[in-house]
Amino acid sequence: MATYTFNLPDIGEGIAEAEIVAWHVKVGDRVEEDGRIADMMTDKATVEMESPVSGVIRKVAGAEGDVIAIGSMLVEIETEGEAVDAPAQEEAAPSPEVIEAETPKAPPAEAAAPAPAPSAAPVVPKAASGDGPLPSQASDHGGEKVLASPVVRQRARDLGIDLAKVRPAEGNRIRHADLDAYLNFGGTRAGPGRAADEEIRVIGMRKRIAQNMAESKRHIPHFTYVEEIDVTKMEEMRAEMNESRGSRPKLTALPILIAAICKTLREYPMLNARYDDEANVVTRFGAVHLGIATQTDAGLMVPVLRGAESLSVWDMASEIARLAEAARSGKAKSEELSGSTLTLTSLGPLGGIATTPVINRPEVAIIGPNKIVERPMVVDGAVVIRKMMNLSISCDHRVVDGYDAASFVQALKRRIETPIYIFAD
Template identity: 50%
Template sequence: MGEHVIRLPDVGEGVAEAELVEWHVKVGDMVREDALLAAVMTDKATVEIPSPVEGEILWLGAEIGDTVAIGSPIVRLKVAGEGNVGQGDATTEPQSEPEPVAQEKKAAPVPEKPAMPPLAKREKEPAPVQPAGVRSAPVGAPRREGEKPLASPAVRLRAKEAGIDLRQVPGSGPAGRIGHEDLDAFIARGPQPGKASGLMRSDRVEEIRVVGLRRKIAEKMQLAKARIPHITYVEEVDVTALEELRAALNKQKAGPDRPKLTLLPFLMRAMVRAIAEQPHLNALYDDDAGIIRQYGGVHIGIAAQTANGLVVPVVKHAEALDLWESGAELNRLAEAAKSGIATREELSGSTITITSLGAMGGVVTTPVINYPEVAIVGVNKMMVRPVWDGAQFVPRKTMNLSSSFDHRVIDGWDAAVFVQRIKALLETPAMIFVGE
């Protein structure tokens, strides 16, 4: 038998280190060749590390949340044959693990059980006070309404001096008799509700380490809010005509290149038209160098919620995609993001972003700009509202666009012009196709 050391492989893109976000194995596990050992994250791309050999896990070289350098040993296995451990691996000694078998053989001797004291003596000894939540006595009102508590004069005097209502103290003695130990337990636990409601106080505190994608999101949001002075502009949009057009297009026979349309492809096409008139909104601001990089290609990031957190797949060159091509690419990227197979390229390179919570979008939001972009367009919940048409109130489908801009490079006037142009295109959707 030999030992085989697995080192963190080069995950590409010139990355020097990666964060360990998941272990699929533990010490003592038997693994087959190509079995998944761990997952590491760099930027927003997650890479799974398979085992190149079959063997038994002897040692794991990092904990979840640790940053590991490329080439560092992360797993040590016992394998058939000589393995690959040589002099270069001498410093990679596994952490000593207690051996269960040895522990069983060296079990501590069982002390002799002391003889039980006479019954009369035991009854005079006070019962030990147990911590709150451990006692088996009921929490809340310990007896029926109107029932008098049973307690000795000494217990009653002590309760009176402490300002305690004995009707709220559970008794552990015969017939619910309250003793000094019950009073001690009640004081330690604190006052409880006066009726048996089933409600219990919780003092539990759970520490959750921020790792992986959640840490990347936290860092990105902190950077955006710390460095970008946001201005948020909210406008209501009447999408009645747009919804009628969308429903009519979706009723047509769909083909492989004609996916079912949502509102987002229409918004993307409207943004492309608006950006053509205000290209400075399709830009990244390098505030360290003091340079605005304005792009000809419109690469729209779509903020998407997944089981692991928020990711932003990117529809590249939206200016070259028609309505149905935009919808098909949206569907493909959304599925890749949700299943966790989106590539690094698919999750980077955006020049402007759309964020939407769908039916849970609320009335107004204040989107955080996807640093270092200069603009983000937020879609709020669509709802039917009464709108005055000059003669009467009529039901119309409306929604708000909540859009944020980097106020260092985008003036409030330009932000308003941009949103108003998108509003005009969505309210008269035929205009989206004019000139295409």
């Protein structure tokens, strides 16, 4: 017998440490080569660590929520054969697989004990693939043989997953992360009923969200301005555009609102900016890299619509749908979740009367359109039914004056209420 020390490898440029967000093994468990060990989070990306050797887990670095440094011990594995020295281990260590969103969470750990083995993962019912038996795991993707390690195949069998229905994130080799993404969509949820009280440790994506929101409120003096906008003409125009869209994607109100925002930002560049409060430098951006707050099973994520000012509303619709799908399925890349210069957050039909959104630091503003409702309004002395929408904007008062925020919203309102100005130069 020999002991193999698996140190946490370099999992990204400039990354010095990572948080343990989920253990898939515990002391005493046997792990096979390519078997899942743990999920490690850095910034907004979750990285899945797989074992480079087979053996029995003898030691783990800590509990879920603990932060460990790159290069430090993650696990010690008892293997058969001679010991492997550290340099050889680093050469043998596999490249980590980035899955970009939290995997299904294991039950909370007790005290400092590691989490349970992954047997508690949600199960996809076999009925989802039809009433008959599941096809062979050696199925095809469009004529190509499905590639997966024995450990992945065994896990798929245990969960009742047909590998032919799993879409790999890269190439044609299916990994554990691809099974996790499949479970996020096909997994069953517990039915209603009275639940016992429980304490849940705040880790992973939820911990990052909590930290970011606290930092934003702690450092940024927010103010929020709300205005109501008549979107009747905009909605009529959108309906006409959808009738003649052909093979192009169906337009929601969001791409048209974004087009109006981008056009209005030309006159108010102080809102498309970032504030470095340590260096006391405000950077105004020419391009609009719009963060779109998206709710996922892993928590709130903000994929970025890059160069929004140069996109048509049809291109925006396609890219918004792609980014939202990537975020919700755990396939969004790190570069797609960073670099925004302004954020838009919308709750759609749940938008309420008004919102007071929290700024995505170090940006200086965030825009929140609320739901569209029909209301009686007085127009030219007559009461008519109009489609109305309240729009909120929160700004960093250190950089943006109230007058400028109000002026921006009024200019935006004029464009939306007379939508031809959205597309006119």
